[in-house]
Amino acid sequence: MSLTYVLEATLAVLVLGAAAWTIAARSAFAASVGYVSYGLLLALVWVQLAAVDVALTEAAIGSGLTGVLLLSAAATLRVTEARSGPGPGLPMRIVAAICCALVTAAIAVVVLTLPDAAPTLAPEAVAALPATGVGNPVTGVLMAFRALDTLLEKVVLVLALIGVWSLAPDRYWGGHPGLRHRLPADGVLPFLARTLPPLGVLLGIHLMWTGADYPGGAFQGGTVLAAMWLVVMMAGVRDAPAIRERWLRLALVSGPVVFLAVGLAGMLTAGAFLAYPVDYAKPLILLIEVPMLLTIALALGLLVAGPPERAAGSS
Amino acid sequence: MSTVTLFGLCGAVLIGLGLFGALTHPQPLRKLIAFNLLGSGIFLLFGTIARRGAWNAVGGDPVPQALVITAIVVAFAATALAVALLLRLFKETGEATLDPTAPVGAPPGRSES
Numbered sequence: 045m046s047l048t049y050v051l052e053a054t055l056a057v058l059v060l061g062a063a064a065w066t067i068a069a070r071s072a073f074a075a076s077v078g079y080v081s082y083g084l085l086l087a088l089v090w091v092q093l094a095a096v097d098v099a100l101t102e103a104a105i106g107s108g109l110t111g112v113l114l115l116s117a118a119a120t121l122r123v124t125e126a127r128s129g130p131g132p133g134l135p136m137r138i139v140a141a142i143c144c145a146l147v148t149a150a151i152a153v154v155v156l157t158l159p160d161a162a163p164t165l166a167p168e169a170v171a172a173l174p175a176t177g178v179g180n181p182v183t184g185v186l187m188a189f190r191a192l193d194t195l196l197e198k199v200v201l202v203l204a205l206i207g208v209w210s211l212a213p214d215r216y217w218g219g220h221p222g223l224r225h226r227l228p229a230d231g232v233l234p235f236l237a238r239t240l241p242p243l244g245v246l247l248g249i250h251l252m253w254t255g256a257d258y259p260g261g262a263f264q265g266g267t268v269l270a271a272m273w274l275v276v277m278m279a280g281v282r283d284a285p286a287i288r289e290r291w292l293r294l295a296l297v298s299g300p301v302v303f304l305a306v307g308l309a310g311m312l313t314a315g316a317f318l319a320y321p322v323d324y325a326k327p328l329i330l331l332i333e334v335p336m337l338l339t340i341a342l343a344l345g346l347l348v349a350g351p352p353e354r355a356a357g358s359s
Numbered sequence: 360m361s362t363v364t365l366f367g368l369c370g371a372v373l374i375g376l377g378l379f380g381a382l383t384h385p386q387p388l389r390k391l392i393a394f395n396l397l398g399s400g401i402f403l404l405f406g407t408i409a410r411r412g413a414w415n416a417v418g419g420d421p422v423p424q425a426l427v428i429t430a431i432v433v434a435f436a437a438t439a440l441a442v443a444l445l446l447r448l449f450k451e452t453g454e455a456t457l458d459p460t461a462p463v464g465a466p467p468g469r470s471e472s
Contacts, residue, residue, distance in 0.1 A: 052362055056369045063373050063396055067380040072388045079392050086399060089366055093410045094418025098402075101428045105435045106399060113435075114392060117442045121388055124455045131385035140382045148375030151404065155367035164412025164420045181421035182428070190425060197429045204436035208443040263428055340432075347439035350446065 052092055059085045071125060076114035083107025096259035097182040100251070104267035105344070112274065113348050177326025179257035186261065187329045191318045195307065198300040198336060201343040205296070209287055212351040218288030219356045221349035225280035237279030244272035252337050256326075262333045266340025273345040284349050286356035292342070299339025303332050367407040373400030387445050387457055391438060398434050402427045 062082035069075040083106045090099035132140070169181045169189065176188040186194050212219070227234055248268035255261030276282045285292050306328055307318040314321045320328045360368075377400055380393025405423050412420030449455045 052365055056365055059369060060372055060376075063376050066392055066396060067376055067384075072386060072392070075389060075392050079395065082396070083399075086403070089369070089403065090406060092362060093366060093406045094413065095406055095409060095424045095427070098406060098424055098427050098431070101431045102399075102402075106395075106431050110395065110435055110438055113439055113442050114388070117388055117446060120446060121386075121449055121455045124449065124453075125386065127454070128456060129385050129458060132383055137383050140379055144375040144379040144382070147378055148371045151371035151374060152368050155364060155371055155404070155407070158367075158408070158411065162408070162411035164414055165422045166412050166414035166417045166420045169421045170414070170417055181417055182425050185421045185425035186428065190422065193426065193429050197432055200433050201436050204440045207440045211443050211447045261428075263432055344435070347436060350443055 055085065055088055055092065059089060072118040072121060073115065076111065076118045079114060080107050080111035083111065095182075097180070097255075097261060097264070100259060100264040101267070104264055104271070108271060109267060109344055109348055175322050175325060176320070176329065177256075178329060180255060180259065180261070182259075183255050183261050186263075187332065188320065188325065191303075191307070194336075195300060195303045195318070198303060198339055201339065201347075202296060202300060205343050205346055208347060208351050210351075212353070216352040216355055218286060219352035220286050220354045221284045221346060221352050222277070223353060224283055225278050227280045231279075233275070233279040234281055237276045237281045241272040241276060244268055244275075248272065248341070249337075252333060256329075262336045262340060266337045267344055269337070269341035270344035270348070273341065274348055277345075277349065284346075287346075287352055288356055295338050296342050296346075297339070298335035299332075299337075302335045306332055363407045363410050366403060366410075370400045370403035370407060373397070373403060376400075385456070385458070387455055388442075391441050391445070395434065395438060398430075402430055405430075 059082065062078055062085055066075045066078035066082055069078055084103060087099045087103035087107065090096070090102055166181070169185060172189065173179070173181055173184045176184045178184050178187065248265040250265070251260040251268060252262050252265030253260075255265065277284050287293075306320075310319040310321075311317050374397055377393045377395070377397025381390050381397060384390050384393060405427050406419075409419040409421075409423035409427070412423070414420075445455055
């Protein structure tokens with residue numbers, strides 16, 4: 045039995061243990077903590093599956109940002125937990141457990157009987173990659189071969205943010221998201237919020253830039269930027285912007301708008317929607333990625349910050 | 360057992376666990392966490408199938424890998440919206456329950472406005 049195998053089996057046990065904990069934990073806060081550690085362990089699994097791009101995304105968004113969101117929600121809702129009902133009785137739980145076990149068994153059978161010659165688009169993706177000017181096949185798929193998915197995903201981010209904002213009470217519409225965080229200026233978090241962002245911003249931009257040829261990309265880079273922004277907001281070093289700010293709204297839609305504009309231009313210059321003229325593929329991809337990075341960073345940060353809770357201009 | 364089979368089965372168990380949590384937990388936030396678990400199990404399954412598509416120097420089929428990246432971001436956006444809905448429900452009613460027969464408490468902290 046090789047060492048790799050032992051490590052992988054241990055990792056699988058840890059992932060399943062953390063997952064079981066998030067379901068079995070007594071409080072939602074404990075479950076959220078479990079979910080964060082589960083996400084980090086899962087990122088290691090993605091590395092084992094040779095999907096480093098996915099591992100970065102899982103660690104940053106799946107574990108990190110979702111974790112912040114869940115932890116703060118769990119802290120707010122803590123008072124309701126004691127009052128919540130016991131849920132379904134034991135017989136119902138047993139029925140649910142059996143049904144879920146059946147689902148798992150059915151999927152396990154599929155996993156064990158997958159055809160030997162696995163279907164793959166890797167050769168096609170690699171063969172077409174030189175035309176895009178990027179070296180990382182995953183980035184090639186995201187930015188060129190399946191650009192429509194990526195474009196729509198940007199739209200989903202903006203729509204989700206509009207959905208969150210629309211939950212604001214009327215009197216706070218256009219105001220600042222969340223509560224104004226005020227911490228002693230000499231505390232640990234404000235110190236972190238002053239020292240970490242310069243490095244974090246550099247790392248975020250680097251991740252986007254390097255994503256062309258190595259693992260990384262606009263998603264991962266944008267998440268790092270969003271995380272830096274959240275640290276700054278949570279430490280009270282800078283207040284969250286009022287959502288009626290024009291610059292904010294323009295920056296938010298810049299990603300999808302530039303993407304769409306390049307896509308439409310592709311109809312004239314390259315003969316198809318979202319097609320790039322071969323000679324300009326790399327510069328066009330960069331032209332799309334830069335505003336996309338901005339949109340992702342702003343949208344992710346604001347999705348965590350939540351709907352406006354203070355009138356614009358209030359502190 | 361190969362890496363792919365091991366983590367494929369792992370994904371299958373995660374889907375079952377998440378489904379069970381989503382069905383049996385009475386609190387919406389716990390359902391949401393369980394639902395995320397279910398989703399990540401599906402992503403993992405997708406990832407193992409991508410790994411099977413390894414070809415030459417490429418460690419896995421990049422198409423499903425890219426789709427999973429998109430999926431993780433979309434799942435986050437949906438979770439953020441669900442959390443915002445839940446917190447608004449709590450602000451309005453002082454409760455966070457999906458049970459329509461539950462007694463409604465006083466809204467918390469209406470001192471602002």
